[in-house]
Amino acid sequence: MSQSNIEVYLEIKADNLSVSSKFTGDAKSVAFEVEKFLFAHLPQLQVIGKLFITLPTSQEIIDFLSNDIRISGSEIIFLHKPKDTIEGIKKALLAARLSYELGLRSSPNLSIRELSMIISASQKTIGNNLSLLVKSGEVERIDKGTYKLSDRGVFSSIPLESLKNPGRSGLQE
Known part of the structure; x- marks a missing residue:
């Protein structure tokens, strides 16, 4: 073998x-x-x-983010300003999660300060929107001022119809 x-x-x-x-x-x-x-x-x-549903693969996340975001080392760069702050937060946290999975970042978390710089929005605006996302279960508060995207947040960020195999049943052919 x-x-x-x-x-x-x-x-x-x-x-x-x-x-x-x-x-x-x-x-x-x-x-x-x-x-x-x-x-x-x-x-x-x-x-x-x-x-059951499985999380998107790294390739599916890359395909989803590729028109909006570039990752350079541990840095996340928006190619154009997101249409709203919530979308920007979710995409930035999704990119951080992907960077972590690919070994480019030491954690999938981003601080309010980092999100503010990535999205080009005030820290107060970021904080207010993060509160809403935490209440909806899409984002998890890790520490004071530090957040990561939850599995629910991944699914709410990426339309299921864009995934190649959203459920386990795709393996049964």
Whole structure:
């Protein structure tokens, strides 16, 4: 087995059911095969699969932000002023989250001061809008004056129809 391949042994024991299988290959194909196996042997998972949604991939976030934002190291730069402050905050925090996931930033958080500089809005305006976003659950307050985008905020920032695979059921082909 090469280093890029993984091997998974899966055994299901339930009422009147005992099945097992071994899966070998790259991570994506193994994940696909394991999910297919689970859905085939545990039909109730299909119902659950219709309810779950996965976060956008880094590539989907890049595609969404690419017309508005550039990331230079840990710096976030708007190409043009956002249409409103809330949109600007959410996109800046989404870019910070992406930068963190890509290893360009040490955290996905931004301070009010940083957001003010990125969006070109006053700190008071940023603070007032952050209060609304925290109340709606789209942004999480990490520390005094420091915030990050929540999963709910990610989904409210990116239209679901623009995602290639918004739910887990996309793996079942």
